[in-house]
Amino acid sequence: MTAQLWASERQRTAIGRVGLSAPARQAVTDLQLGSGTSVLDYGCGRGADVRALRQLGLEVSGWDPAHHPGGQLKPAEIVLLTYVVNVIEDPAERRQTLRHAWDNTRTALVVSARLRWERNQIKGREHGDGILTSRNTFQHLFAASELRDYVDEVTGARCLPAAPGLVYAFRDDEARLRYIARRIKPDAKWLTFEDTASAIAAIVDHLEQRGRLPRLEEMPQQVIALLGHLRPAELNRLAQQAADPVKVEESANRSALDTLLFLALELFHGRGPVSSLPLSVQLDVRTFFSSYAEACKRADQLLFKLRDGAYIRHAMAGSPAGKFTATALYVHRRAVHRMPTVLRLYEHCASIAAGRPPEWTVAKLRHQGRGVSWLNYPDFDSDPHPRLVSSYTVDLQTLKSSFLSYADSTNRPLLHRKHEFLAPDDPHVPKYLRLTEAEVRAGLYEQPHLIGTEEGWERELHRCGRSLKGHRLVRRTDS
Numbered sequence: 276m277t278a279q280l281w282a283s284e285r286q287r288t289a290i291g292r293v294g295l296s297a298p299a300r301q302a303v304t305d306l307q308l309g310s311g312t313s314v315l316d317y318g319c320g321r322g323a324d325v326r327a328l329r330q331l332g333l334e335v336s337g338w339d340p341a342h343h344p345g346g347q348l349k350p351a352e353i354v355l356l357t358y359v360v361n362v363i364e365d366p367a368e369r370r371q372t373l374r375h376a377w378d379n380t381r382t383a384l385v386v387s388a389r390l391r392w393e394r395n396q397i398k399g400r401e402h403g404d405g406i407l408t409s410r411n412t413f414q415h416l417f418a419a420s421e422l423r424d425y426v427d428e429v430t431g432a433r434c435l436p437a438a439p440g441l442v443y444a445f446r447d448d449e450a451r452l453r454y455i456a457r458r459i460k461p462d463a464k465w466l467t468f469e470d471t472a473s474a475i476a477a478i479v480d481h482l483e484q485r486g487r488l489p490r491l492e493e494m495p496q497q498v499i500a501l502l503g504h505l506r507p508a509e510l511n512r513l514a515q516q517a518a519d520p521v522k523v524e525e526s527a528n529r530s531a532l533d534t535l536l537f538l539a540l541e542l543f544h545g546r547g548p549v550s551s552l553p554l555s556v557q558l559d560v561r562t563f564f565s566s567y568a569e570a571c572k573r574a575d576q577l578l579f580k581l582r583d584g585a586y587i588r589h590a591m592a593g594s595p596a597g598k599f600t601a602t603a604l605y606v607h608r609r610a611v612h613r614m615p616t617v618l619r620l621y622e623h624c625a626s627i628a629a630g631r632p633p634e635w636t637v638a639k640l641r642h643q644g645r646g647v648s649w650l651n652y653p654d655f656d657s658d659p660h661p662r663l664v665s666s667y668t669v670d671l672q673t674l675k676s677s678f679l680s681y682a683d684s685t686n687r688p689l690l691h692r693k694h695e696f697l698a699p700d701d702p703h704v705p706k707y708l709r710l711t712e713a714e715v716r717a718g719l720y721e722q723p724h725l726i727g728t729e730e731g732w733e734r735e736l737h738r739c740g741r742s743l744k745g746h747r748l749v750r751r752t753d754s
């Protein structure tokens with residue numbers, strides 16, 4: 276298809292950009308794209324992602340029918356299809372384009388598209404299954420779940436939404452499973468080492484972090500070189516002697532629960548044999564469970580508990596982190612890993628269903644019905660009463676998602692009692708708690724229904740003759 280034959284002026288949708296697009300940036304992190312990975316940017320527009328990825332050392336080719344028709348269109352490990360499907364007005368060609376991108380994919384296809392909630396940013400009239408703008412460009416805005424279903428259907432692959440409007444289709448099951456495992460538990464970081472003693476310290480640290488010793492295949496090459504002269508039994512003895520047994524036990528418990536979480540999520544795509552799992556998960560299964568069958572059974576029980584309203588409410592009420600209300604549990608991003616495993620599974624299920632947004636601060640898990648919202652309070656730590664900028668919600672019963680932006684609102688919802696959203700040992704808790712206590716003493720929480728938004732809160736501050744200086748409540752001088 277050449278630009279001349281298009282019914283809309285698609286070429287005009289390509290913007291000049293400095294640096295990586297958000298989908299490409301997220302793919303670099305999520306899929307651990309490193310030096311030497313081959314990438315095809317299909318529909319690369321003006322080529323900003325091609326240039327930025329090359330600077331990162333990746334082997335990138337870019338092709339675009341309007342801006343770079345002479346570019347190389349050849350198979351690659353990773354194919355990016357960034358904001359292309361939404362600009363194609365012909366549904367048959369849209370499919371064909373996605374299919375062609377997939378045919379060129381060796382490991383993972385990264386598809387991004389604009390979403391329905393952007394509708395009010397686009398001026399134009401309805402045309403076909405989208406909008407024709409005043410600049411004669413076309414936009415088919417996807418519903419978040421529609422994009423995943425569409426990519427699923429056209430590629431026939433197992434797709435995962437990475438974020439709203441961003442879907443990964445994996446050709447290679449190993450890559451998909453490694454990605455899920457990292458979403459649950461990021462790869463262990465190795466301490467720096469330069470000699471035998473510091474290499475042993477790095478092994479001890481791994482043991483304390485993961486709850487088990489690393490296998491040779493999990494160790495960086497330099498560690499192997501430095502410790503190659505030690506027999507495994509000797510290394511084991513040295514590490515066990517040096518490690519803190521309390522830390523090792525705590526981490527072993529956490530790793531066992533992370534393994535259950537992984538296996539529970541994996542059920543959605545049909546679990547394979549233990550040999551299909553990433554090596555680190557296989558080793559966790561072997562270390563922390565009597566068998567793979569037993570681990571799967573426990574993971575199934577965990578999934579089953581998600582349906583039990585009383586169980587979920589009980590887990591929320593007893594959660595060591597977060598604020599439990601009549602309708603939901605609210606937990607700060609720093610503390611989600613401290614929730615009971617069944618609640619972590621709840622949050623992960625929602626993210627697997629519709630993608631977790633890249634920017635969020637507090638997760639809200641409903642116990643009436645099933646739904647998760649990711650709330651974005653970008654100034655949570657600096658603002659004594661953080662203001663809500665946006666929220667993204669997934670209803671797990673209908674799988675519908677919705678987005679609300681408060682960016683233009685003059686009366687945004689705001690938070691009080693910030694410490695309640697965190698784990699009690701969070702370093703910020705004492706400061707936030709002091710402020711809450713001062714506000715209670717000043718009578719600011721006497722009429723809770725008035726203080727949920729900026730204007731009501733300002734009025735109450737005024738009424739009580741107080742104002743805020745950072746996280747300190749002071750007497751007002753202007754009243």
Ligand SMILES: C[S@@+](CC[C@H](N)C(=O)[O-])C[C@H]1O[C@@H](n2cnc3c(N)ncnc32)[C@H](O)[C@@H]1O
Pocket residue numbers: 276285286288289290292296317318319320321322323324339340341342356357358359362363368372
């Ligand atoms: C919104 S731009 C995105 C450009 C680039 N991926 C980026 O994110 O900067 C959409 C691009 O899709 C290209 N395009 C249109 N039809 C296409 C097709 N059938 N196959 C591949 N690319 C196409 C257009 O030329 C345009 O450059």
